[in-house]
Amino acid sequence: MEGKTSVPLQPPSYGNLITVLSIDGGGIRGIIPGTILAFLESELQKLDGVDARIADYFDVIAGTSTGGLVTAMLASPDDNNRPIFAAKDINDFYLTHSPKIFQQETGLLGPVTSLIKELSGPRYDGKYLHELVREKLGTKKLHQTITNVVIPSFDIKTLQPAIFSSFQVKKNPGIDALMSDICLSTSAAPTFLPAHYFQTKDPEGNVREFNLIDGGVAANNPTLVAIGEVTKEIVEGSSHFFPINPMDYARFLVISLGTGTRKTEGIYTAHQASKWGLLGWLTAEGTPIIDVFTHAASDMVDFHLSVVFQALQSEDNYLRIQDDMLTGSLSSVDFATESNLDNLVKTGEALLKKPVMRMNMKTSVSQPSTHETNEDALKRFAKKLSEERHLRHARSPHGLKMAKQ
Numbered sequence: 001m002e003g004k005t006s007v008p009l010q011p012p013s014y015g016n017l018i019t020v021l022s023i024d025g026g027g028i029r030g031i032i033p034g035t036i037l038a039f040l041e042s043e044l045q046k047l048d049g050v051d052a053r054i055a056d057y058f059d060v061i062a063g064t065s066t067g068g069l070v071t072a073m074l075a076s077p078d079d080n081n082r083p084i085f086a087a088k089d090i091n092d093f094y095l096t097h098s099p100k101i102f103q104q105e106t107g108l109l110g111p112v113t114s115l116i117k118e119l120s121g122p123r124y125d126g127k128y129l130h131e132l133v134r135e136k137l138g139t140k141k142l143h144q145t146i147t148n149v150v151i152p153s154f155d156i157k158t159l160q161p162a163i164f165s166s167f168q169v170k171k172n173p174g175i176d177a178l179m180s181d182i183c184l185s186t187s188a189a190p191t192f193l194p195a196h197y198f199q200t201k202d203p204e205g206n207v208r209e210f211n212l213i214d215g216g217v218a219a220n221n222p223t224l225v226a227i228g229e230v231t232k233e234i235v236e237g238s239s240h241f242f243p244i245n246p247m248d249y250a251r252f253l254v255i256s257l258g259t260g261t262r263k264t265e266g267i268y269t270a271h272q273a274s275k276w277g278l279l280g281w282l283t284a285e286g287t288p289i290i291d292v293f294t295h296a297a298s299d300m301v302d303f304h305l306s307v308v309f310q311a312l313q314s315e316d317n318y319l320r321i322q323d324d325m326l327t328g329s330l331s332s333v334d335f336a337t338e339s340n341l342d343n344l345v346k347t348g349e350a351l352l353k354k355p356v357m358r359m360n361m362k363t364s365v366s367q368p369s370t371h372e373t374n375e376d377a378l379k380r381f382a383k384k385l386s387e388e389r390h391l392r393h394a395r396s397p398h399g400l401k402m403a404k405q
Contacts, residue, residue, distance in 0.1 A: 060150055064215040129187070
């Protein structure tokens with residue numbers, strides 16, 4: 001079965017579905033979707049051979065912050081135009097490099113030193129991350145990715161989201177940035193890592209500057225951003241997409257991966273928050289202001305998509321995998337000790353065995369499925385992804401020519 005994935009994924013116009021993968025932000029908790037993706041890729045390999053890679057099956061991969069880094073790992077090409085990382089290698093990347101990216105202050109004065117740093121600048125200088133990302137991604141640019149990618153960031157000079165989209169780069173070459181710059185921008189979390197500045201130059205020589213921070217302030221769950229980019233392509237009449245109603249979500253196959261969230265019940269109360277000033281919102285029981293923004297943004301996207309897919313009776317085409325019961329250091333975005341990183345791997349493995357959570361439209365509360373675990377759902381999606389890929393190949397000019405011979 002090896003070699004089946006050597007032919008690039010054919011456009012959706014030759015198939016029945018538009019396939020979307022989305023990965024949330026969350027720092028070192030990127031290990032959790034890394035674990036999920038390794039399982040999904042292993043299932044695809046069972047169907048289509050050991051050379052199968054995630055990028056061979058999705059029309060678009062979207063990622064914010066640490067999810068943007070994972071997106072680049074999955075979709076950026078090596079010298080043979082294959083992904084620089086297999087999904088199984090993502091966690092090794094995090095386990096190896098996270099302690100150096102988020103170097104912990106030790107000793108009795110460690111907490112005091114950390115606080116002084118946070119009050120005077122970012123908690124981490126980002127130097128190791130910058131060197132690492134530039135080494136891994138080299139000179140690869142947005143237009144070179146193996147499949148389409150959508151990576152949000154936020155420009156603090158214009159106070160506007162900056163969406164780095166493979167779809168848009170064809171019409172707007174000014175956003176054709178180095179993948180390394182895109183990754184460093186989308187992961188520049190306020191208070192944790194410094195904002196990132198860079199310039200691009202289009203073919204006419206026009207220079208564009210970017211002053212960027214973490215995409216999580218705009219779209220920590222970038223699923224809707226990805227669907228929006230596809231919808232624009234359909235509205236503009238792209239030949240790569242079949243002519244459908246742009247709101248026909250029934251033609252989408254979507255996997256949305258969270259990085260886990262803290263078990264929040266009882267952590268924050270109005271009584272506590274009413275006494276917080278700037279320092280309180282930044283430091284009380286973690287970083288409340290960031291927790292609020294990221295939770296709200298991610299959950300609203302899931303709520304919207306759950307309602308739409310259920311209303312269209314196509315809820316089996318939407319899978320959201322998220323663990324909202326993290327406790328202690330597991331919920332941290334930067335506590336990169338060996339034991340905590342290992343526990344995040346175990347958390348991802350345990351999440352595979354948990355039931356799929358689906359939104360109850362009457363109560364607006366997610367409830368566990370009684371018949372399907374996340375592992376079962378991923379196996380089902382792997383089969384759909386494989387079938388869609390082979391269908392497109394068979395209907396493409398290359399596939400039809402081969403059939404006639």
